[in-house]
Amino acid sequence: MTGPAVLKAGRPPRLSALLAEYGTLRIRQFLRDSLRLVLFVMLLVEAIFLSERFPMVFRDVLRNHAGLPEALAVYALTIPQILDLSLPIAFLTATYMTVLQMRESRELLVLGAVGMGPRHLIVPGMALAIMACIVSLFVSGVVNPFSLYEQRAVLFRAEYRALTVGRSAGQFYFPKDRVMFAPPQIDNTSHFKRNIFIREPDGPGRFRIILAGSARVAKGGGNGYVPLQLEDVAWRVFCFDPTVVSCSADGGTSTFSARTSDRNLVLSDVLPFAARGFDGTEMTSAELAAAGHGTGAFAPQTMTRILGERIGRGLLCVMAPLLALIGVCLTTRRTVYLALPSACIILMSFNISTEWIIRSMEKGHPSLVIMVLFAFTSAGAGASTLLVLWCQDWLFRPRLARA
8 A cells, every 4th residue: 555554663763753854855956846847837838929929019010110139029928828727737747747747756655654644745735736827817917908008009109200200111090080101211410300291181181281391390299299390381272162152262272381391199099008907918917807896998898808818827826736636647668759738628628617607707797707716726726636536545656667
């Protein structure tokens, strides 16, 4: 027999103390090994995620005329997006590999001889799981919302510089009912200076074409508008509806030229930038909970869905070490390549189940959804714990080679 069933009769007192001390030290080493593997697996998952995100980040960088510093900043701010999902996967993999190595190197047999059972692995594993759950909730509920907002802010600032300073390629802008084209800046010595073309309405049935030999952003901007000082300005008004009285009064066209002219363009019209948290994903969990109480900022379904998804991802960390122990119990020479993938599939199935619960209850009160998620996780954790205790001989006995 193995595990707690190992007889302790006839053991010298000094040997018992040494074995107990060894068991305590080995459990601490188990925690350290698990943490190292968690960091390694998380780096691997993040690298895969960032490589998959490269085309989308590259597209946004080109669209907003950003440079290399902005691209690197957006890449760095993308890292927290996948952490709440990569953390439980990394935790499951690290626990599985560490416990399997301990089992096959006969260390668990020694711990069983000391009188330690599965609970001595479950308790420290669950302690790490609770810490991982707290980290997941903090990242998904605080760090990631600010990261999502800062990504938009970085791209917006890059596009604003492209509008005011100029880039190598021209840009079209569509501020409300206007069409504005800023050609490429050819003379790099003329800072904040460039040509411009504007088409805007000029009353019923009329539109105006404005051409400026040069345009510069005047000082005093940043208060919600872009002050443009135009030089060598000429414009012509065209009439496209001859039935309008104002068109027949001046023959359908009128022209004007001036040395200088000032135009104010509303910044939000040229470069729209929604406030932080316009869809709820950029708000922290605390802000979402506060916004759901009578402010009318969010629909109840939105707040329930976002909070539920964050909490559901955090609760995956609680299931990870238990599923890893079950995977070790079921690992033999025949199932060595199936146990860990199966445990990961079960973990992802648990994630899908929590999302289904959230979708089906999104019209309910958020506290009720959270209680159901905790109850569902507790039931899964309890069933997994009972299965580990039932298979404790498989957990302690080496099964990949001859014992």
